[in-house]
Amino acid sequence: MMLLLQVVFVLLCLVLFVPAFVFASQVVLALPLFKRKSVLFGARPSIAVLMPAHNESAGIARPLNAIRMQLQPGDRVLVVADNCSDDTADIARANGAEVIIRHEPERRGKGYALDFGVRHLAARPPEVVIVVDADCLVHGYALDLLARQALAVVRPVQALYLMHSPEGASLKTKVAEFAWAVKNWARPLGYHHLGLPCQLMGTGMAFPWHLIRHADLASGHIVEDLKLGLDFAASGYAPQFCPGAKVTSVFPTNAEGEQSQRTRWEHGHLGMLAQEGMPRLKQSLRQRNGGLLALTLDLCVPPLALLTLLALAMCIIGGILWMITGSIWPWGMALVNLGLVGGAVLVAWARFGRKILSLPSLAYAPFYALSKIPLYLKFLVRRQVDWVRSRRD
Numbered sequence: 001m002m003l004l005l006q007v008v009f010v011l012l013c014l015v016l017f018v019p020a021f022v023f024a025s026q027v028v029l030a031l032p033l034f035k036r037k038s039v040l041f042g043a044r045p046s047i048a049v050l051m052p053a054h055n056e057s058a059g060i061a062r063p064l065n066a067i068r069m070q071l072q073p074g075d076r077v078l079v080v081a082d083n084c085s086d087d088t089a090d091i092a093r094a095n096g097a098e099v100i101i102r103h104e105p106e107r108r109g110k111g112y113a114l115d116f117g118v119r120h121l122a123a124r125p126p127e128v129v130i131v132v133d134a135d136c137l138v139h140g141y142a143l144d145l146l147a148r149q150a151l152a153v154v155r156p157v158q159a160l161y162l163m164h165s166p167e168g169a170s171l172k173t174k175v176a177e178f179a180w181a182v183k184n185w186a187r188p189l190g191y192h193h194l195g196l197p198c199q200l201m202g203t204g205m206a207f208p209w210h211l212i213r214h215a216d217l218a219s220g221h222i223v224e225d226l227k228l229g230l231d232f233a234a235s236g237y238a239p240q241f242c243p244g245a246k247v248t249s250v251f252p253t254n255a256e257g258e259q260s261q262r263t264r265w266e267h268g269h270l271g272m273l274a275q276e277g278m279p280r281l282k283q284s285l286r287q288r289n290g291g292l293l294a295l296t297l298d299l300c301v302p303p304l305a306l307l308t309l310l311a312l313a314m315c316i317i318g319g320i321l322w323m324i325t326g327s328i329w330p331w332g333m334a335l336v337n338l339g340l341v342g343g344a345v346l347v348a349w350a351r352f353g354r355k356i357l358s359l360p361s362l363a364y365a366p367f368y369a370l371s372k373i374p375l376y377l378k379f380l381v382r383r384q385v386d387w388v389r390s391r392r393d
Contacts, residue, residue: 009330017333017337022300023301023344026187027347030189047147049078050131052082052110052114052117054113055086057091059135061094066138066139067143068095070138078097079100080117080120111217111219118215118217130206131207138204142245158205159204160184160247161201163249164251174356175365178356188241189243191298197229197295198240199295199298200226204246211237222271223272229295230272234292270303277300280295308366309369311341314334318334318335
């Protein structure tokens with residue numbers, strides 16, 4: 001019986017080794033040592049910025065003004081006022097946007113709004129469509145960089161999308177900001193340095209027109225961006241990362257909104273992993289599709305808090321088995337996984353997290369992970385599957 005338990009434990013350690021190794025490799029490869037030379041792209045194409053907006057009247061003006069400063073003659077901004085009950089449409093028009101109104105309460109979700117917007121653009125299509133959420137700021141020359149790269153490589157392009165803590169944020173929110181930077185900056189940058197694709201992140205996404213017009217957008221999926229990126233990769237158009245183009249947003253100040261946002265993101269990721277992980281892996285091997293394989297392996301890395309919890313739990317169980325059986329090898333394998341995850345977190349903090357967290361504050365991270373156990377248990381018993389807008393005020 002003890003031998004069987006050890007064999008099962010070793011197999012579980014080997015399964016956990018895959019996401020731990022992928023995670024650690026991405027973080028290490030993100031270091032400047034592995035940086036690739038910048039590539040200059042060609043002519044600047046015409047742009048349509050597509051902005052889905054659901055009850056965003058309180059904050060939509062500033063993002064629209066930032067976008068308008070980057071536009072050139074022939075460009076346009078299209079706001080989809082999606083099932084709004086406020087004056088989002090009026091404020092968007094007052095700030096120079098073209099506005100269309102969608103009212104289909106039974107079909108809620110960002111994917112439906114994007115589909116509605118793309119079908120409207122078809123009457124006068126641009127060369128590149130760039131999706132920007134209504135709570136996001138587009139910095140510098142991000143639109144220009146995204147559009148040029150998307151036209152040159154003829155595939156979707158993803159900007160660097162970061163979330164910042166609001167003023168006076170708690171340590172818990174600061175840790176969440178660091179985890180976001182690891183997920184959306186360090187990991188895709190590591191892949192980018194190897195010439196590998198990245199996941200789509202929902203905002204700051206640029207698409208050549210002939211790709212987006214045929215995309216399957218109309219869904220209420222809570223992580224429609226993740227699914228869309230995998231679909232493009234399966235078709236041979238795996239998205240590229242553009243770290244020079246920066247888009248930012250701020251975590252909700254409302255505790256309920258922050259919890260709702262995290263639940264949607266993490267349940268959506270875990271749901272995609274459970275439903276799509278193995279089928280996508282088989283598909284990538286069958287098609288010999290390296291881009292899809294790379295994104296599937298990236299998908300198999302669970303949220304950082306959960307990955308940390310799994311590595312810690314396996315170490316504790318391995319230590320108990322060692323005390324019972326006298327065999328140190330299972331515990332040793334668990335320590336390797338914990339070392340990969342813990343070492344990568346420290347490297348990521350040194351390169352990407354110093355301005356977010358102090359090193360003593362980073363010690364709170366395991367407690368932050370423990371606080372999310374109810375969220376992961378909820379996934380097992382009552383998973384969130386419907387799109388819900390996070391309350392931000």
